[in-house]
Every structure is written in structure tokens, then in C-alpha cells.
Amino acid sequence: MSLRSFILLVSIVVAISVSQLVEAADVSDANISGHVLDAETGEHMPGCVVKILNTNIAAMTDGSGHYVFRDLVPGSYTLEASFMGYSPQRKLVTVESNQTVEENFSISPDAFMLDQVVVTSSKTETRRRESPSLVNVLSAKTLLNVGACSLADGLDFQPGVRVENDCQNCGFTQVRINGLDGHYSQILMNSRPVFSALTGVYGLEQIPANMIERVEVMRGGGSALFGSSAVGGTVNIITKDPITNSAQVAHTLTSIGVTGALDNNTTLNASLVTDNSKAGIFIYGQSRSRDGYDDNGDGFTEVAQLKSQTLGARTFFRTGTDSKLTLEYHNTHEYRRGGDRLDQPAHMAMIAEQVDHNIHAGEATFDLWMEERKQHLSVFAATQATKRQSYYGSDMDPNAYGHTSDIVAMGGAQWTRSIGKFLFMPAELVAGVEYSYNRLHDVTVGYDHDIEQDVNIYSGYLQNEWRDGKWGFLVGA
The missing domain is CATH 2.170.130.10 (TonB-dependent receptor, plug domain)
Incomplete structure (x- = not known):
């Protein structure tokens, strides 16, 4: 077996193992969902990145401009919605177990991308x-x-x-x-x-x-x-x-x-x-x-x-x-x-x-x-x-x-x-x-x-x- 084939096989096995391990984690049913709008046109924005600051958790809005975070650890989070050419927007959200919180964003164009x-x-x-x-x-x-x-x-x-x-x-x-x-x-x-x-x-x-x-x-x-x-x-x-x-x-x-x-x-x-x-x-x-x-x-x-x-x-x-x-x-x-x-x-x-x-x-x-x-x-x-x-x-x-x-x-x-x-x-x-x-x-x-x-x-x-x-x-x- 070549080195490249071996690395590919190990990567697949690790990915499957990690996926199974992650899916088996405790389910809190603490969720955050919402949508992202263009502040000027009021239209939903697909492809926006919504991330929880100071963590590695992020999501992208779907074709209808909506996002969702599932099974979070209960607590307070700072969410940021961003899109290329727009000023990002941040909001503080608190979520508890067995609860879904709706948080919506409205972001404005930023031609110079200073944010x-x-x-x-x-x-x-x-x-x-x-x-x-x-x-x-x-x-x-x-x-x-x-x-x-x-x-x-x-x-x-x-x-x-x-x-x-x-x-x-x-x-x-x-x-x-x-x-x-x-x-x-x-x-x-x-x-x-x-x-x-x-x-x-x-x-x-x-x-x-x-x-x-x-x-x-x-x-x-x-x-x-x-x-x-x-x-x-x-x-x-x-x-x-x-x-x-x-x-x-x-x-x-x-x-x-x-x-x-x-x-x-x-x-x-x-x-x-x-x-x-x-x-x-x-x-x-x-x-x-x-x-x-x-x-x-x-x-x-x-x-x-x-x-x-x-x-x-x-x-x-x-x-x-x-x-x-x-x-x-x-x-x-x-x-x-x-x-x-x-x-x-x-x-x-x-x-x-x-x-x-x-x-x-x-x-x-x-x-x-x-x-x-x-x-x-x-x-x-x-x-x-x-x-x-x-x-x-x-x-x-x-x-x-x-x-x-x-x-x-x-x-x-x-x-x-x-x-x-x-x-x-x-x-x-x-x-x-x-x-x-x-x-x-x-x-x-x-x-x-x-x-x-x-x-x-x-x-x-x-x-x-x-x-x-x-x-x-x-x-x-």
C-alpha cells in the first residue's frame, strides 16, 4: 500500500470514528435559530456565516437565509452574522435546555470591509x-x-x-x-x-x-x-x-x-x-x-x-x-x-x-x-x-x-x-x-x-x- 493510500484510509477511518463519537454525545436540545436580512433591501441572505464568538461553532444560512444551532451547552453566547462586503452584527443570546431561541440579524453593506x-x-x-x-x-x-x-x-x-x-x-x-x-x-x-x-x-x-x-x-x-x-x-x-x-x-x-x-x-x-x-x-x-x-x-x-x-x-x-x-x-x-x-x-x-x-x-x-x-x-x-x-x-x-x-x-x-x-x-x-x-x-x-x-x-x-x-x-x- 502506498503512503498516499494509507493516509487516505486513515483519514476516512478517523473521520467516521469522530463522527460516531460526536453524534453519541449528550443531547441538550438547547437550540438557536433565526434568519439574516439585508438592512437596505429587507431580503433574506443565503450564504451568510453565523458564528458563536470565542468558540469553533459556526453555521451558514441556507437558501432561504435561515440558520440553526442545535444541542448547545446551556448558557450565554455572543453571536455574529457576517457576509463579504457587509458589516458584521453581534448579539448576546441566552439559551436553556429544552428551549429554542429565535435571534434574527439585519446587516448593512460595507464597501471598505473595515469590520x-x-x-x-x-x-x-x-x-x-x-x-x-x-x-x-x-x-x-x-x-x-x-x-x-x-x-x-x-x-x-x-x-x-x-x-x-x-x-x-x-x-x-x-x-x-x-x-x-x-x-x-x-x-x-x-x-x-x-x-x-x-x-x-x-x-x-x-x-x-x-x-x-x-x-x-x-x-x-x-x-x-x-x-x-x-x-x-x-x-x-x-x-x-x-x-x-x-x-x-x-x-x-x-x-x-x-x-x-x-x-x-x-x-x-x-x-x-x-x-x-x-x-x-x-x-x-x-x-x-x-x-x-x-x-x-x-x-x-x-x-x-x-x-x-x-x-x-x-x-x-x-x-x-x-x-x-x-x-x-x-x-x-x-x-x-x-x-x-x-x-x-x-x-x-x-x-x-x-x-x-x-x-x-x-x-x-x-x-x-x-x-x-x-x-x-x-x-x-x-x-x-x-x-x-x-x-x-x-x-x-x-x-x-x-x-x-x-x-x-x-x-x-x-x-x-x-x-x-x-x-x-x-x-x-x-x-x-x-x-x-x-x-x-x-x-x-x-x-x-x-x-x-x-x-x-x-x-x-x-x-x-x-x-x-x-x-x-x-x-x-
Whole structure:
């Protein structure tokens, strides 16, 4: 049995086991239901997200604009209804056993999305208008509207950000923030720094757009939490969570002019959530095939040939009223080739850059809320393993084949405490520790090139933010 088949089998067994365990939990019959309206038109709004703040519980309004939470633990909750392009609305609700409470929402359009929640500025959920640093958001809706196949196709639609294609043969891309080179910017996956130097070469095109919930871009070194790797800025990729039961299959076909250089892209999304919202899984996949493109007819590509497949899943399990376990895994296999004579082996071309990646990435996070949710502890670990077979050569050189292995592993913990009054106004204290390990082994046998590198990074951070709705002060190290 292959590794991929084994992982898939284990995932299915775990999902079924978790589902059965969750469904067997005690039934309180404490329910909340209602609808969401557009404040200007009075019409019901399908697809709105209604979530219970400071928990992992969320629901999406159905085709008639209604939502329901079932079998909640009796008590008081703060509900928030939100929709892209609208200001969110919050309401306090108290529910008891064997009782159904109706709570309705009416939300208003917000063209600037200043009330959208972001996490990049301080690693805690903060509304954009209250964020200590300017955070721009690239939404899943924008990625869909611009026809983006990958992250690289969508980042250009952010102010102060430019995606460059710096090699017509291999298609190497880098993101420039405030004009600085790509290595001055930190790329994060769900706030985790698992993008290594090797992965970052082609990584912007290896992240499918259909797995992205939003991308938060912070220009400049606006926070002490990201260290020296984020001098130019930070790009934080937030992946989608399961919210409701749904499935979607899509296929797009694009062409550069009428040249016949086609880009076929097939995507799959599926979301499954238990009725009591205690467990859920989001599955995503992409298969893409792009032809090489020669713009001036000289026989050498300006756009590299590309074939890639991605399959992944993100799941959560609510282990208690105030705790949650989140797991994510995805695999990407990508082949790209540029230069001339694409129908011939790489060593038969005058110029060829050929790269074959196989990437496995995973993440685990455990969240615990304490003291009536005034304290939040998050323990996390993430890893990414990359195998690369490559050819970089010219003049039919048979010695330019190489292979590279790259492993990134990191783990840590973060503690957050909300304080009613610290010195002169309400504050939020964030403290954390992280450890990161990166091992790179690059070999080109024909050139007697063999490099091994191990990097160990230990870090700690402490940040306090004073905020009262009108003023905010941030100090960190």
C-alpha cells in the first residue's frame, strides 16, 4: 500500500470514528435559530456565516437565509452574522435546555470591509478598523472573480504588492512588497512559517485558489511577532474551514490569445459538518495542466509548461465546550518545464529548466479557552517535506540533473490574556514561544555538487496592546 493510500484510509477511518463519537454525545436540545436580512433591501441572505464568538461553532444560512444551532451547552453566547462586503452584527443570546431561541440579524453593506476580522496584525482575532497595523485582505470572492487558479494569480490585486515572473524558462515567481525582494517578506500558512527558501521559489503557484478562505497582507514590519523575516511585509494564507454540508466541482479553460496554449484547471471542494457542529471536514483538490507558451516564435518558452495535482483536507473536532483540535494535511505534485524542445528529454534541449516536486504538508493545533474565555492557549505543530527532481542546464548537458530534499518542522505555544484594565485602559497580552527546524540536502552528481544545511531557530515573543475603541497602543519584543 502506498503512503498516499494509507493516509487516505486513515483519514476516512478517523473521520467516521469522530463522527460516531460526536453524534453519541449528550443531547441538550438547547437550540438557536433565526434568519439574516439585508438592512437596505429587507431580503433574506443565503450564504451568510453565523458564528458563536470565542468558540469553533459556526453555521451558514441556507437558501432561504435561515440558520440553526442545535444541542448547545446551556448558557450565554455572543453571536455574529457576517457576509463579504457587509458589516458584521453581534448579539448576546441566552439559551436553556429544552428551549429554542429565535435571534434574527439585519446587516448593512460595507464597501471598505473595515469590520472584517483579521489575525495577522497581532495573531489574535481583531477587526480591521481596530488593527494596530494596516492589513489588506484578498478574499475568496475576489480570487473567484479574477479567475485565479493559484495564489500567484490573485496577489497582484493588492495595493503595494507585485508578483514578478523572473524566469521565462522555469516560471520562478516572487512577491514584492513595498518594492523589496521576495526574501524580505514572510509567507505564512494559517500563521505558521512553513514556507522554506526552497518551497518559496515556486510556492506561489503551488497553492490552489480554491483552498484559500482569504489572504491577509501586512506591508512593512508592523508586528514584533514575525521577527526579521518580515521586514518587507507578511502574507498570511488562511485556508477554508468546514462550515456547512456542501460540494462543488468546477472546470475552467483559458488560452493565451488564439495560440492554442491552453490552461485546464479542475477543482473540487466538499464540506461535511455534523448537526451539532462538533466535528467537520473540508476536502479540496485541484488538477491543472498548462501548455508552454512561446510569444515571439524563437522556440523558447516565455511561460513554462505546468502539470500539477493537489489533494488535501482540513478537519476540526470540538473536544469540549472550551477546546478544539484542528488537523490539516495536503499533498502537491507538480511538474514544470521550460526552454525549448519540450517534447524531448531535458538533456536534449539547448536550454532546459525542468522541476518535479512532491510536497507533503501537515498541521495540528489545539486551542483551549479558560476563565470565561478571557484566556486562550494555543499549542501547535506544523511540518512540510519536499522532494524535488530537477534539471538546470544548456547545450545538451547530461550532467545537470539533480535532486533535493527539504524538511521544515516547527512547533510552539501562544497564550493570550484579555485584561479589563492594565495601567490606563483595557489591554490584550500575547506571549509565545516557537521552535523551527529546516534541513536542506541538494545534490547534482554530475557537477560534484553536494550541500547539506541544518537550521535551528528558537524564538520567543511578548506583546501587549492597549485598546479602548478609540485609541490603541502596541508594544512588543
